Amino acid sequence: xxxxxxTDLQVSFSTEDGTVKAVDGVSFNLERGKTLAIVGESxxxxxxxxxxxxxxxxxxxxxxxGQIELNGTDIVTASEEKxxxxxxxxxxxxxxxxxxxxxxxxxxxxxxxxAVYAHRKVSKKEAKAEALRxxxxxxxxxxxxxxxxxxxxxxxxxxxxxxxAMALINGPELLIADEPTTALDVTVQxxxxxxxxxxxxxxNTAIILITHDLGIVADKADEIVVMYGGRIVxxxxxxxxxxxxxMPYTVGLLxxxxxxxxxxxxxxxxxxxxxxLINLPTGCVFNPRCAAKxxxxxxxxxSERPELREVGENQFVRCHLDEEQREKFATTRLAEVLEGE
Amino acid sequence: xxxxxxRRILTGILILILLSLVTFLVFNxxxxxxxxxxxxxxxxxxxxxxxxxxxxxxxxxxxxxxxxIKGIFFGRTYGSGTATFKCDIPCLGYSFRxxxxxTPLILKALPVTIWLSLGAFVLWLVPGVxxxxxxxxxxxxxxxxxxxxxxxxxxxFPSFFIGLLLLFFVVIRWQWLPYPNYISPFExxxxxxxxxxxxxxxxxxxxxxxxxxLTRNQLLETYSEDYIRTARAKGLREGTxxxxxxxxxxxxxxxxxxxxxxxxxxxxxxxxxSIFSLPGVGKLAVGAVVDSDLAVxxxxxxxxxxxxxxxxxxxxxxxxxIDPRVRLA
Numbered sequence: 001x002x003x004x005x006x007t008d009l010q011v012s013f014s015t016e017d018g019t020v021k022a023v024d025g026v027s028f029n030l031e032r033g034k035t036l037a038i039v040g041e042s043x044x045x046x047x048x049x050x051x052x053x054x055x056x057x058x059x060x061x062x063x064x065x066g067q068i069e070l071n072g073t074d075i076v077t078a079s080e081e082k083x084x085x086x087x088x089x090x091x092x093x094x095x096x097x098x099x100x101x102x103x104x105x106x107x108x109x110x111x112x113x114x115a116v117y118a119h120r121k122v123s124k125k126e127a128k129a130e131a132l133r134x135x136x137x138x139x140x141x142x143x144x145x146x147x148x149x150x151x152x153x154x155x156x157x158x159x160x161x162x163x164x165a166m167a168l169i170n171g172p173e174l175l176i177a178d179e180p181t182t183a184l185d186v187t188v189q190x191x192x193x194x195x196x197x198x199x200x201x202x203x204n205t206a207i208i209l210i211t212h213d214l215g216i217v218a219d220k221a222d223e224i225v226v227m228y229g230g231r232i233v234x235x236x237x238x239x240x241x242x243x244x245x246x247m248p249y250t251v252g253l254l255x256x257x258x259x260x261x262x263x264x265x266x267x268x269x270x271x272x273x274x275x276x277l278i279n280l281p282t283g284c285v286f287n288p289r290c291a292a293k294x295x296x297x298x299x300x301x302x303s304e305r306p307e308l309r310e311v312g313e314n315q316f317v318r319c320h321l322d323e324e325q326r327e328k329f330a331t332t333r334l335a336e337v338l339e340g341e
Numbered sequence: 342x343x344x345x346x347x348r349r350i351l352t353g354i355l356i357l358i359l360l361s362l363v364t365f366l367v368f369n370x371x372x373x374x375x376x377x378x379x380x381x382x383x384x385x386x387x388x389x390x391x392x393x394x395x396x397x398x399x400x401x402x403x404x405x406x407x408x409x410i411k412g413i414f415f416g417r418t419y420g421s422g423t424a425t426f427k428c429d430i431p432c433l434g435y436s437f438r439x440x441x442x443x444t445p446l447i448l449k450a451l452p453v454t455i456w457l458s459l460g461a462f463v464l465w466l467v468p469g470v471x472x473x474x475x476x477x478x479x480x481x482x483x484x485x486x487x488x489x490x491x492x493x494x495x496x497x498f499p500s501f502f503i504g505l506l507l508l509f510f511v512v513i514r515w516q517w518l519p520y521p522n523y524i525s526p527f528e529x530x531x532x533x534x535x536x537x538x539x540x541x542x543x544x545x546x547x548x549x550x551x552x553x554x555l556t557r558n559q560l561l562e563t564y565s566e567d568y569i570r571t572a573r574a575k576g577l578r579e580g581t582x583x584x585x586x587x588x589x590x591x592x593x594x595x596x597x598x599x600x601x602x603x604x605x606x607x608x609x610x611x612x613x614x615s616i617f618s619l620p621g622v623g624k625l626a627v628g629a630v631v632d633s634d635l636a637v638x639x640x641x642x643x644x645x646x647x648x649x650x651x652x653x654x655x656x657x658x659x660x661x662x663i664d665p666r667v668r669l670a
Binding site: 054058085088089093097100102115119152163167172 | 343479481491566567568570571572573574575576577578585589590663664665666
């Protein structure tokens with residue numbers, strides 16, 4: 001049985017301006033010990049997807065449909081009590097801004113212990129021992145002292161380590177990391193990613209790594225899902241996605257990653273803005289910003305929504321271009337970046 | 342932290358000195374001649390002149406003020422020779438209207454006001470916060486509008502209206518309760534409760550609406566905080582998330598408002614005390630204003646001011662208890 005399987009996930013919010021389809025028809029699978037990266041810009045639906053897996057969309061006017069099966073339990077239809085017992089226990093999450101994500105009024109020791117109490121009947125002493133053990137594991141020096149600290153007394157990297165300790169304290173099989181390094185200093189980013197990889201190897205945790213930065217997933221992900229406008233536009237294994245990108249959007253993302261090893265130092269940005277989810281363009285959602293426009297199929301791109309189709313082994317793309325056209329665009333575009341034109 | 346506390350207390354004392362000075366000067370600038378008020382219809386210029394000297398009113402204002410302050414800390418003696426009156430520490434002046442020192446007058450009135458304020462405080466704060474939590478949990482639904490709407494009704498009516506309405510129906514029309522007649526709870530707890538329940542409800546209705554709205558608004562703000570999402574992601578029960586995480590974070594303004602409102606009431610709930618004939622500080626103050634009893638007016642203002650200043654300090658210290666970031670700053 002697949003460990004996590006998401007099938008045709010749809011999340012929509014009703015707002016005063018109309019219904020926002022934040023996630024539309026997202027499907028993917030994930031096995032224990034593997035990492036799936038979800039990549040996309042703000043508003044692409046990546047965070048909404050992850051919060052749907054944690055069943056954190058409780059607001060009124062939010063509709064979640066489709067299937068999210070974790071270990072055989074369907075999260076979309078599960079009872080609130082069942083979900084509560086799963087959150088922090090079978091699935092856990094860390095967030096972009098560790099400072100805002102820790103309660104400012106409680107000592108980190110008590111915030112860690114609280115996560116233990118939520119799922120296990122343990123004594124105060126045992127909970128504290130657990131907290132210390134986890135702080136040690138995530139590489140916090142002097143955990144005996146740090147446990148008495150408040151979040152504002154720690155550095156950004158330390159706070160994210162505390163968040164990781166809190167997320168993993170009950171040994172969840174799934175960890176969702178929503179932009180875990182975005183709010184951190186560059187030097188700390190690598191440490192946090194390294195730590196996640198180490199802990200993953202130790203606990204055999206499945207990780208969903210959500211990011212807007214293809215650079216940080218380069219050596220961490222097994223599979224990558226690229227989202228745009230609430231939909232998956234490309235899905236592939238790490239190697240294929242980096243070496244044989246198919247979707248013009250993925251190509252655009254790849255050409256906008258700064259590289260130290262290329263002689264050319266031209267950075268290509270993707271023109272335009274992400275689409276408004278209330279008022280999506282007709283046809284291909286990416287069409288208005290697409291740099292691979294081709295007069296032969298332009299009318300199709302403007303009028304017809306492309307389906308996600310399999311173009312290689314475990315590689316899926318949502319694009320009207322044929323294989324030859326896609327390959328040609330990707331090759332010339334990436335060559336431009338590498339050579340600085 | 343200790344330095345902070347000491348600094349706050351010193352500022353508080355300074356504020357009280359300024360307050361007493363201003364009150365003293367304002368009331369002495371009034372056209373009423375305090376010496377002329379010391380005797381009734383039988384007054385003649387000789388008695389007034391004699392009383393002026395006995396009260397020290399012949400002295401320049403600053404001497405009078407210093408005598409007043411000295412009296413608070415060391416007590417003072419009015420008059421000389423055979424007709425002296427000793428006013429004990431803390432001497433807040435002598436009321437010729439009542440023929441009594443002011444301090445015992447205040448001490449007699451204060452328990453009434455304290456009982457009134459504390460009872461009303463509990464009666465508005467607890468339901469106010471609970472209804473605020475409830476409203477925030479039902480955001481956008483009919484229940485929320487119902488709670489906020491009925492709170493607004495209580496809020497819109499002035500306390501004298503609610504007080505009179507309660508008095509008229511409950512006591513006079515339906516005769517569910519005897520006419521309010523204050524007695525100490527230690528003497529007759531039943532009569533005490535019978536007397537206090539309507540004033541408590543009157544004050545609570547007026548204040549509660551504000552606390553419902555405040556609690557609701559604070560909670561709605563904290564619900565969207567990242568750490569609330571973290572608390573849910575940890576698998577905490579919804580009740581714990583709200584009580585331990587959201588409410589704690591939104592508590593600061595509620596504590597501020599509650600502290601200052603309570604202190605304001607302790608200085609005398611003028612209207613409510615008058616309606617229900619409660620012999621508290623507020624009623625004392627009203628009587629003093631009507632009688633131009635300067636000594637009592639000055640003293641009640643000072644007492645009310647002291648409550649506010651002390652409450653401010655207490656509230657600021659409570660911040661540090663609630664929010665560890667304040668403690669270390």
